[in-house]
Amino acid sequence: MKGKSLAWALSAALAAITLSGAVQAEEQVVTIGTGGQTGIYYVAGQAICRFVNRGAHGIKCNAPVSGGGVANVNGLRSGEFNFGIMQSDHQFKALNGLAPFDGEGAMDDIRALFSLQSEVFTILARHDAKVASFDDLKGKRVNVGNPGSGQRDTLEEILRVKGWEMSVFALSSELKPAEQASALGDNNIDAMSYFVGHPNGAIQEATTITAAVLVPVAGPEIDQLLAEKTYYTKAEIPGGLYRGNDAAIPSIGVKAVLSTTAQVDPEVVYQLVKAVFDNLERFKRLHPTFADLKEAEMIEAGLTAPLHDGAVRYYKERGWM
Structure with missing residues (x-):
């Protein structure tokens, strides 16, 4: 009897191991490109994955730090990421093969899932740098953003309509978002x-x-940019959010969007979209x-590329389309 019991136990253990291996083999891992660890893209990616990972659908989600919106587009193109958070203008530029994606050509397989928060192009300058307007940045030490970031791409568009080169700044540093605040505080940059x-x-x-102080981004050249690039809109940073900045500050803005490609399994997209919208009230907190x-x-809002079929399926089920 002992021999039979041992044999049964071994058989059961082997069956459990086999079943576990089969489950692991079926598990699909997806990655969301986010941004710097102090940024909202990272928070959004982590939150999305938290809800996805609670589902019983065999999908495992992770959302590592990345270089930001432009880098996320390139990550989708290369297959490094299955999903990527980006500005709505970058989604548009990728779809149509516009700079900074003109070298790779039109990405006609990029697909939208949904938009997230509104985003505002923001300039913050040390009070003692005496920067009251965007034009006052001439001759200052400015962090223009790391290559692949949204602020870098938009700043370059603003410089273009102003007829400026990066050389107008005394220093054009390329610090990542997490490094900017301490650099400003240590007087290593002016803005x-x-x-x-x-x-x-x-x-x-x-x-x-x-x-x-927050610096207004406004004027005739900005109006020209808004007229040329309809994916930008007028926006403002509300007053009272930050110490010493009580007045609302005008600038330009876009929507943050979650994107993917047409090659991603519609079932995976459906489950991710469902995980977010079924938990939207919790997500918002x-x-x-x-x-x-x-x-x-x-x-x-902000969906400047076609919706993915998996997202359309969920929205139709909810009666939204």
Whole structure:
């Protein structure tokens, strides 16, 4: 009897190991390209994965730090990422093969899932740098953003309509978002740029450790840019969010969007979209910039590429399309 019991136990153990291996083999891992660890893209990616990973569908999601929106487009193209968070203008530029993606050509397989928070192009300058307008940045030490970031691409568009080169700045540093606040506080730069939703942790940190002011991004050249590039809209940073900045500050903005490619399995896209919208009220509590998200806007606003079939399936099930 002991021999039979041992044999049965071994057989059961082997069956469990085989079953476990089969389950692991069926598990599909997907990756979302986000941004810097102090940014909202990272928070959004982590939140999306949290809800996806709670589902019983065999999909495992991770959302590592990345170089930002432009880098996420390139990550989708190369297959490094299955999904990527980016500005709506980058989604448009990738779809149509416009700079900074003109070298690779049109990415006609890029697909939209939904939009997230509104984002505002933000310039924050040390108070003692005496920067009251964008034009005052001439001759200053400015962090223009790391290559592949949204602020870098947008800043280059602003410089183009102004007829400026990077050489107008005394220094054009390429610090990542997480490094900007301390550089401003240590007086290593006079101003930092960021394309981000508000309130934002990095801006909060910078205005806490040093006297710093938000700089208006407005004027005839900005109006020209808005007329030329319809994926930008007028926007403003509300007053009172940061120490020493009580007035609303005008600038330009876009939507943050979650994108993928047509090659990603519609079932995977469906489950990810379902995980977010089935938990939207909980998602909205994870960061102040998500508080105003509305389903009707998320499936339309900022979607400058076609919707993925998996997303369409879910939206039709909910009666939204």
